[in-house]
Amino acid sequence: MNLITVFLAIAVITILLIPFLQAKGKGVVLLTAIVLNAFLSGYLAIESLSEELSAFAFSGSLVTGPVNIRIDALAGWFILIINFVFITGGFYGLFYMKTYRNQTNNLSLHSIAFVLLHTALVSLCVIQNSIVFLVAWEIMAFSAFLLVIFEHEKMATLRAGWNYLIQSHVSIVFLMIGFIWVAFKTGSYDFIAITAYTSANQGAPGLLLFLCFFVAFAIKAGFVPFHTWLPYAHPAAPAHVSGIMSGVIIKIGIFGILRMITLIKVDFYTIGLIILIFSVISGLYGVMLAIVQHNLKKLLAYHSIENIGIIGMGIGIGCIGIGNGNAWLASLGFAGALFHTLNHALFKSLLFFTAGNVYQATHTLHIEHLGGLIKKMPQTALLFLIAAIAICGIPPFNGFISEFIIYNGFYHWMKDGLVGPLMTIIFSVLALVLIGGLAMLCFTKAFGIVFLGNPRQKFHHEVKEVPAMQLLPLYLIAFLIISIGVIPQIFLNALALPVNLLAGFSVNAGLPFQDQITGILQPLNWGIWIFILIILATFVIRKFAMQNRKVVVNTTWGCGYVQPTVKIQYTASSFVRAYSKLFRPILMTSKTEKEVEGIFPTGGMYETHIYDRIEKYFIDNPIAAYKAFLGRFLFLQNGRLQFYILYGIIFIVSIICIPYFYDQIVLFFEFIKQI
Amino acid sequence: MLSLILIIIAASFFTGIIIRVKSLASGRKGPGVFQPLKDVSRLFKKGVVYSETTSFVFQIAPTIYFSSVVMAMLVVPFGQSKGIISFNGDFIFFAYVLALGKFFSIISAMDTGSSFEGMGASREALYSMFAEPAFFILMGSLALLTGHTSFQEMFAALHIGSYISYALAILGAFVLMMVAMVENSRMPIDDPKTHLELTMVHEVMILDNSGFDLGLILTAGYLKFALYGALVVNLFIGVFPYQYSIPMFFVIQLVLASGVGLIESFMARFRMSHNAQFIFVLTSVSLLIFFGVLLILGKFA
The missing domain is CATH 1.20.5 (Single alpha-helices involved in coiled-coils or other helix-helix interfaces)
Structure with a gap:
């Protein structure tokens, strides 16, 4: 019996056990299973990050041929991310799902799907056989669907689930085409066949094959224009599932793309440019739409698209580095991408979990209805603030480190020196900077409106902080966010092997990555520490200076107006009004308004609805045309x-x-x- | 180290000179050059009034804003002499550290629940978003021109030789100065002396700050001006020895300060709704610099 069998056995036993337990027992068993499996797979993953490649071979069946399981460094990195998010998410979910304790059957299905999803995701990282990979992929897609539709009595949730399920299957179609193509040409389902086939057939077939896989994985990852399922599925799912979806499920798409980069041998320069273009568009488009969303979770979902764009930029630079034979450029790009994958998994799951807290306390996610939550839920507010600063890529938190590496990649690529690349670089940098600025606009809005000011609506129930145990995993994530921001070296050392694997060095050829990345980040690190010291010093001085000062508490200055109501506060829509006016050609806003008129004015109203332009032209219109065509029959x-x-x-x-x-x-x- | 001291000295008179120039231009005598310092030191001694709507965010924000500016100062070099820390890509760090300060000043404005401060916060967020690309492209162009990616190495390697590079340096100075105007909320983006809250940007964000906190914010503002001034100076002093470059530093800062004062005396603020477009134009100017660099390097050939 080897570890893989134990891993699968734990999952199977848990799944069989869950239906027979009480609601509380289900949760405990589920979490135990996840933790056990996480430690099992994590053990192998950590080994793989320190130069030991574990490989297992199963004889497989007649259909699949031999099934190889190989845990290389790339798989190890992703397995660790998956495990961390699943443990924190599972723990958080225990408390989040308390309200639904009486829906026993529904909970059983949910728990089973949760275990299945974890097993499938970890397996996807290591399976080296295309048929088994497809089966695992399908299990992953379907169990995620079950998780999303937990509140299936709501029509919107079901629709979101279907939307996701259908688009996942479009992705599977592309995967199948790719795998069947290779199997047809070589007669083998092993992943090695892909390498063999593409190195024998350079040029167009390899490129086409890669694009086929890229589209499949891009649908999962949420690259624009394949992103349309994402803003529906994330808000519909329960908070811990949204966190996991955004943290790891879409990352499996990134994993797929990276895996194919290690397998397929093509002209990587072209591939890099293609990925870069998709990424720049995804990044900008994601954040542009995020700003105008009214639903907190939908806003976060669009930010996932943005961050996938940033990760994609890293991958693009990496591919271009391979294509140019510039190993250091490739390392920088892939390091940035892999690191941002981890960082995004951390701060995005934290954001979704805190959004879940807000939902639990207020039963709404509509930003315009919230406000002043920082007084009722100070800890949630603080955690959201940390994650918000991190996602904007601002020091001293983790998002900045990965973006800094990607910036370094761009500026390093500049030494290449031709006009074409230079123009690409300058516009990509422009995009990356704009993304940062727009993200700041978005998160100052989200944090400012939801947590600060006065409550905009009276709730009929008490709004209070969630229990301390529920906050525990959140603090753990926040701790990691801060420690990556302050001491990134430890985490970057773990990145050395995956980056070498992607950039195409052999393991024993020395590790240029480790030394050089430390060389780049060490001074930055000093900077961050000095920065923190300055902040602390200023605090101390302030504290000292304010010691004997008179502190008065009074109302907010209302320019002489002494009877302010909460309604005169700035709203989310007004906060981004100037922005949405400027970007009107890109955004699709429908608005209905009734102006306040007359001497004794009656109620006016103003309502805006945001729709996704790409969804309209890329999904809705073709489907409408297709339906019209079928309607003829x-x-x-x-x-x-x-x-x-x-x-x-x-x-x-x-x-x-x-x-x-x-x-x-x-x-x-x-x-x-x-x- | 040298740059830090010089910036602090310049900051002590920069705003005073602006005010003095404005007074003279409008036919008044005006306060002394160091009046802003006296104002700040008075504020430091005062008690504070907090709004009952506010939370801890409002109390920590001024400190973080001030610290971010101080941190940014440490990165800026002076000609051949490095800043206190200097590394490859430090200009990215510079911009993002300032962004942290901005983030906090925006949310602290929203913490008060005042509609006026929300308005200012919204504008500040939008403008700073548009100003940043110009800065990054300018720095990218310099990095391309010199082959280095840290402030000090870039500025030290800048040799003004041909006519194009003169044009570039002037354009670069223009972009940096306009970015400084945006960052400091001065004319023509914002009018700090306007009397109507509806038309302010930065001033309206700090309506509720008082005492020590307000002092910190004002000090940070003075420092920020001198900081950007120092960056502009750095474009020109690359190779000069100290006995020329230090006087040059003060002369350029003086010219900049009185320039700002004159602009504020004789120009009206732009329409608020056109500000964003105007700021984005800066990005195209910096793209122009980028193309100029490509020309110098003969990439088009």
């Missing part, structure tokens, strides 16, 4: 039995007749040929 399904019998008869007759007529036609042509 609607007369066939007229509900009359006689017609259906007629169809049956026509079918039977044609089955019998077509071969006969075929023979006749063939005969006829031969006759003509003879003439």
Whole structure:
């Protein structure tokens, strides 16, 4: 019995056990299983990050051929991220799901799907056989679907789930095409066949194959324009599932792309440019739409698209580095991408969990209805603030480190020196800077409106902080966010092997990455420490200076107006009004308003709805056209039995007749040929 | 180290000179050059009034804002002499550290729950977002021109030789100065002496700050001006020895300060709704610099 069998056995036993337990027991068993499996897989993953490649071979079945399991450094890195987010998410979920304790059956399904998802995600990282990979992929997609539709009595949730399920299957179609293509040409389902095939067929086939896989994985990762499922699925799911979806499920798409980079041998320069273009568009488009969202979780979902864009930029630079034979550039790009994957998993899951806290306390996620929560939920507010600063890529938190590496990649690429690349660089840098600025606009809005000021609405229930145990995993994530920001070296050392693998060095060829990245980050680190010291010093001075000062508490200055109501506060829409006016050509806002008129004005109203322009042109319009086309055949399904019998008869007759007529036609042509 | 001292000295008179120039231009005598310092030191001695709406964010924000400016000062070099810390890509650090300060000043404005301060916060967030690309492209162009990616190495390697590079240096100075105007909320983006809260940007964000905190914010503002002034100076002094460059530093800072004063005396603020477009134009100017660099390096050939 090896570790893999134990891993699968734990999952199976848990799944069998869950239906027979009480609600509380389900949660405990689920978490135990996740933790056990996380330690098992984590053990192998950590080993793989320190130069030991663990590989297992199973004989497989007649259909699949031998199944190889290989835990290389890339898989190790992702497994660790998956495990961390699942443990914190599972722990958080225990408390988040308390409200739903009476829905026993629903909870069983949810818990089973949760374990399945974890098992499938970890397996996806290590499986080296395309058929088994597809099976695991399907399990992953389907169990995620089950998790999303937990509140299936709501129509919107179901629709979001279906949307996700359908788009996942579009992704699977592309994956299948890719795998079948390779299997058809080489006769093997092993991943090595992909390398063999593409190194034998350089040029167009390799490129096309890569694009096929790229589209498949891009749908999962949420690159624009394949992102449209994401803003629906994330808000519909329970908070811990949203955190996991954004933290790791979309990252499996990134993993897929990276895995294919290690397998497929093509012209990486072109690939890099393609990925870079997609990423820049994703990054900008994601954050542009995020700003105008009214639903807190939807806002966060669009930010996932933005961050996928940033990760993609790293991957793009990495590919270009491979293509140019510039190992250091490749290392910088991939290091930035992998590191940002970790960072995004951390701060985005934290943001979703805190959004879950807000939802639990207020039962709404509509930003305009919230406000002043920092007084009722100070800890949640603080955690959200940390994550918000981190996601904007501002020091001293983790987001800055990975963005700094990516910036370094761009500026290093500049030494390349041709006009074409230089223009690409300058516009990508422009995009990255704009993304940072827009993210800041977005999160000052989100934090400012939701947590600061006065409550905009009276709730009929008490709004209070969630229990301390529920905050525990959140503090753990926040701790990691801060420690990565302050001492990134430890985490970057773990990155050395995955980066070498991607950038194409052999393990034993020395590790240029480790020394150089330390060389780049050490002074930055000093800077960050000095910065923290300055902040602390200023605090101390302030504290000292304020010791004997008079502190008065009074109302906010209202320019002489002494009876302010909460309604005069700035709203989220007004905060971003100037922005949405400027970006009107890109955004799609429909608005209904009734102005306040007359001497004794009656109630006016103003309502805006945001829609995704790409979704309209890329998804809705084609589907509408398709439906219109199929609508032409609607007369066939007229509900009359006689017609259906007629169809049956026509079918039977044609089955019998077509071969006969075929023979006749063939005969006829031969006759003509003879003439 | 040298740059730090010089910036602090320049900061002590920069704002005073602006005010003095404005007074003279409008035919008044005006306060002394060091009046802003006296104002700040008075504020430091005062008690504070907090709004009952505010939370801890409002109390920590001024400190962090001030610290971010101080940190940014440590990165800026002076010609050949490095800043206190200097490394590859320090200009990225510079911009992002300032962004932390901005983040906090924006949310502290929103913490008061005042509609006026929300308005200012919204504008500040939008403008600083548009100003940053110009700075990054300018620095990118310099990095391309010199082949270095730290402030000090870039500025030290700047040799003003051909006509194009003169044009570039002037354009660069223009971009930096306009970024400084945006960052400090001065004319033509914002009018610090306006009397209507609706038309302010920065001033309206700090309506509720008082005492020590307000002192910190004002000091940070003075320092920030001198900071950007120092960056502009750095564009020109690259290779000069100290006996020329230090006087040059003060002369350029003086010219900049009186320039700002004159602009504020004789110009009206831009329409608020056109500000964003105007700021984004800076990005195209910096793109122009980038193309100029490509020309110098002969990349188009």
